[in-house]
Amino acid sequence: MSAGIELDDVCCDFGSFRAVDHVNVSIQPGEFFSFLGPSGCGKTTILRMISGFTDPSAGMIRIGGKDMKGQRPNQRPTALIFQNLALFPLMPIWENIAFGLEVRGVAKAERRAKAEELLRLVDLPDAADKMVSQLSGGQKQRVAIARALAVEPSVMLLDEPLSALDLKLRQHMRAELRAIQKRTGVTFIYITHDQGEALAMSDRVGVMSQGRLQQVANPRDIYNNPTNGFVASFVGENNIFTGTVGSEAAGFARFETPHGAFRARANVQGGRDLKLYVRPEHTLISAVPGLENSLPVTVTDVAFEGNFISVHAVSQSGATLLAELRNDGSVAIPAPGDALHMSFAAENASILPDGLVRGE
Amino acid sequence: MSELLRRYGPTLTGAFVLLTAFWLLMLVILPNVTLFEASFRPYLPVTEVGGPKDFYSFGNYMKFFANSTDTDIFGFNLPVPIHVKIFFGTIYFSTLVTFITFVIAYPLAFYLAKVVTPKSLPTLFLLLFVPMWVSEVLRSFAWWLILAYKGPLNAVLQGVGILDAPVRWISGYRAIIIGLVYTYVLFMVFPIYNAIQSLDTNQIEAAQDLGSPWWRTHWRVILPHAKPGIASGSVIVFMLAAGSLLVPALLGSPTSLWFTQTIQQWMLEAQDWNTGAAYAFLFLILCTCFVSLVMWLFKVQLTDIAK
Numbered sequence: 128m129s130a131g132i133e134l135d136d137v138c139c140d141f142g143s144f145r146a147v148d149h150v151n152v153s154i155q156p157g158e159f160f161s162f163l164g165p166s167g168c169g170k171t172t173i174l175r176m177i178s179g180f181t182d183p184s185a186g187m188i189r190i191g192g193k194d195m196k197g198q199r200p201n202q203r204p205t206a207l208i209f210q211n212l213a214l215f216p217l218m219p220i221w222e223n224i225a226f227g228l229e230v231r232g233v234a235k236a237e238r239r240a241k242a243e244e245l246l247r248l249v250d251l252p253d254a255a256d257k258m259v260s261q262l263s264g265g266q267k268q269r270v271a272i273a274r275a276l277a278v279e280p281s282v283m284l285l286d287e288p289l290s291a292l293d294l295k296l297r298q299h300m301r302a303e304l305r306a307i308q309k310r311t312g313v314t315f316i317y318i319t320h321d322q323g324e325a326l327a328m329s330d331r332v333g334v335m336s337q338g339r340l341q342q343v344a345n346p347r348d349i350y351n352n353p354t355n356g357f358v359a360s361f362v363g364e365n366n367i368f369t370g371t372v373g374s375e376a377a378g379f380a381r382f383e384t385p386h387g388a389f390r391a392r393a394n395v396q397g398g399r400d401l402k403l404y405v406r407p408e409h410t411l412i413s414a415v416p417g418l419e420n421s422l423p424v425t426v427t428d429v430a431f432e433g434n435f436i437s438v439h440a441v442s443q444s445g446a447t448l449l450a451e452l453r454n455d456g457s458v459a460i461p462a463p464g465d466a467l468h469m470s471f472a473a474e475n476a477s478i479l480p481d482g483l484v485r486g487e
Numbered sequence: 488m489s490e491l492l493r494r495y496g497p498t499l500t501g502a503f504v505l506l507t508a509f510w511l512l513m514l515v516i517l518p519n520v521t522l523f524e525a526s527f528r529p530y531l532p533v534t535e536v537g538g539p540k541d542f543y544s545f546g547n548y549m550k551f552f553a554n555s556t557d558t559d560i561f562g563f564n565l566p567v568p569i570h571v572k573i574f575f576g577t578i579y580f581s582t583l584v585t586f587i588t589f590v591i592a593y594p595l596a597f598y599l600a601k602v603v604t605p606k607s608l609p610t611l612f613l614l615l616f617v618p619m620w621v622s623e624v625l626r627s628f629a630w631w632l633i634l635a636y637k638g639p640l641n642a643v644l645q646g647v648g649i650l651d652a653p654v655r656w657i658s659g660y661r662a663i664i665i666g667l668v669y670t671y672v673l674f675m676v677f678p679i680y681n682a683i684q685s686l687d688t689n690q691i692e693a694a695q696d697l698g699s700p701w702w703r704t705h706w707r708v709i710l711p712h713a714k715p716g717i718a719s720g721s722v723i724v725f726m727l728a729a730g731s732l733l734v735p736a737l738l739g740s741p742t743s744l745w746f747t748q749t750i751q752q753w754m755l756e757a758q759d760w761n762t763g764a765a766y767a768f769l770f771l772i773l774c775t776c777f778v779s780l781v782m783w784l785f786k787v788q789l790t791d792i793a794k
């Protein structure tokens with residue numbers, strides 16, 4: 128059983144401060160949806176509104192089509208996994224997991240059986256009688272998931288549950304979470320400030336900044352077709368040029384910058400400041416000028432990163448640029464001081480407005 | 488100790504240690520040892536002190552079991568020594584006082600720790616403390632005035648229509664209980680406040696999120712976490728209530744007797760310090776036993792309380 132969630136023009140004010148600003152999104156039943164954004168952008172506030180701990184100042188939240196206004200946290204079909212897990216340290220693991228069942232008046236033997244079943248699901252079959260303090264970080268993580276699953280929620284809300292874990296364990300738990308989600312079919316709403324995590328795990332990602340939802344799309348579109356400058360620069364690296372848009376035709380526009388005139392994809396409704404964004408892996412290096420959007424540069428630094436090599440360069444007009452070369456031997460690796468040309472294809476560059484700001 | 492030395496140097500550290508030692512030895516250990524020794528000796532006229540009649544015995548302690556009166560216990564008329572009866576009365580009513588303070592203090596402590604916004608907390612603390620600036624004597628006397636037969640409490644309750652006729656509040660142990668609860672309730676509030684305050688609010692919310700109604704959240708999550716605070720608050724309030732002399736003296740009635748009053752009678756009225764001391768030690772030991780027993784029943788460790 129899983130339910131969809133709709134946030135309909137939801138706002139949340141703390142005093143005069145607007146933490147969540149006119150958020151609209153519709154999350155499908157069974158979807159793995161991530162909210163991605165920097166610290167303080169309002170992600171936790173959104174989760175708390177969905178689970179019922181904070182009331183929206185305006186707008187409507189529907190779960191499974193039902194308006195949640197006035198429903199207290201213990202009446203909603205959601206289960207929240209807290210940023211710090213919030214396991215009960217004075218109960219053994221199995222009672223932690225079975226707490227939601229205890230609340231629902233399930234008999235003790237049945238609770239125990241269900242807890243053990245869930246412990247097998249999260250791959251901790253022997254932990255039933257241990258105490259929380261005896262578990263490692265990753266194991267606590269899994270107990271928290273099991274505890275939330277025990278109440279058979281329609282929606283699981285996860286608030287940066289992996290942020291406290293080390294890299295290896297985090298990667299392992301990502302796969303595990305994803306697998307559990309697929310197995311149970313429950314709608315997962317996942318919060319993170321780690322773009323890699325969001326892109327790797329989610330069906331769709333909502334990128335947030337300053338309390339505003341900047342873009343909702345599948346991971347590929349978030350990375351390849353960001354709709355504004357905030358999304359482009361929060362998710363991945365960019366070479367950024369400021370300038371003014373010139374004539375526009377068939378989705379491409381001329382972009383005048385102090386470093387020359389470029390051509391790039393544009394889909395601009397005007398109003399905001401515009402910048403040109405191009406990814407380092409789409410920035411090409413050559414000894415002779417490229418076919419289009421080319422500028423002569425001097426290499427300032429070359430950093431070997433393992434699977435790729437970053438080349439930092441500065442153009443004659445003073446623009447700093449970054450290109451990433453794949454470490455597959457297909458291109459000669461430049462050295463600092465080399466005079467070369469950097470260029471990019473128009474279809475790999477986008478002219479984008481700045482991100483939405485709070486209160487606009 | 489070495490930390491102290493490093494921070495304050497040998498002179499100041501020496502002074503600290505000497506002062507503490509003096510306080511412990513002269514003001515705590517010595518008087519108690521003297522009383523303890525005296526409690527085993529008979530009360531004699533000055534001329535006979537040190538004479539042939541002056542030898543150690545449990546005589547003073549045995550007086551506790553003298554003077555039986557018939558008492559109704561669960562329908563049986565049994566002879567019970569009068570002082571034993573007073574002792575159990577004191578224990579019983581002190582336990583009742585402890586329980587009532589807990590019932591009042593727990594919601595208050597929870598409210599202060601988890602509901603109030605941090606901004607209004609100092610004001611509330613101040614309001615709680617202000618009555619404590621007035622001396623205990625005055626506060627007890629104030630209660631005596633409030634509870635008087637023709638006093639304001641009866642007037643208000645009758646005025647509002649809760650009571651038809653005035654209640655004689657100062658009769659039996661009633662007023663003592665009210666006075667003791669009022670005097671010692673803060674000693675229960677603060678340990679519990681501290682305990683609840685250290686509970687991660689997310690745990691309360693996690694319980695709610697899993698569907699728990701408020702009472703179960705308290706029963707399964709907040710109360711167990713607050714147990715050490717409740718235990719230390721209860722021990723403090725129980726010991727203070729049982730050992731209180733002023734409140735029972737001021738708010739007592741002819742039918743109420745508190746064990747401290749018995750000790751006082753031995754010491755001041757009978758001038759028999761030896762028996763008084765014996766009673767005091769007996770009281771201390773029995774109360775300690777009672778507290779230990781209750782702690783054992785509730786599975787509280789001494790180390791929990793020290794936390």
Ligand SMILES: Nc1ncnc2c1ncn2[C@@H]1O[C@H](COP(=O)(O)OP(=O)(O)OP(=O)(O)O)[C@@H](O)[C@H]1O
Nearest residue numbers: 141144146164165166167168169170171172173320
């Ligand atoms: N109870 C509150 N009272 C006042 N301001 C609050 C409250 N809760 C959150 N805020 C503010 O709202 C903003 C969003 O907070 P929120 O906790 O949602 O951020 P977040 O995106 O979860 O950040 P993080 O990644 O650091 O957890 C922050 O600027 C925060 O200061």
Ligand SMILES: [Mg+2]
Nearest residue numbers: 170171210286
């Ligand atoms: Mg957060």
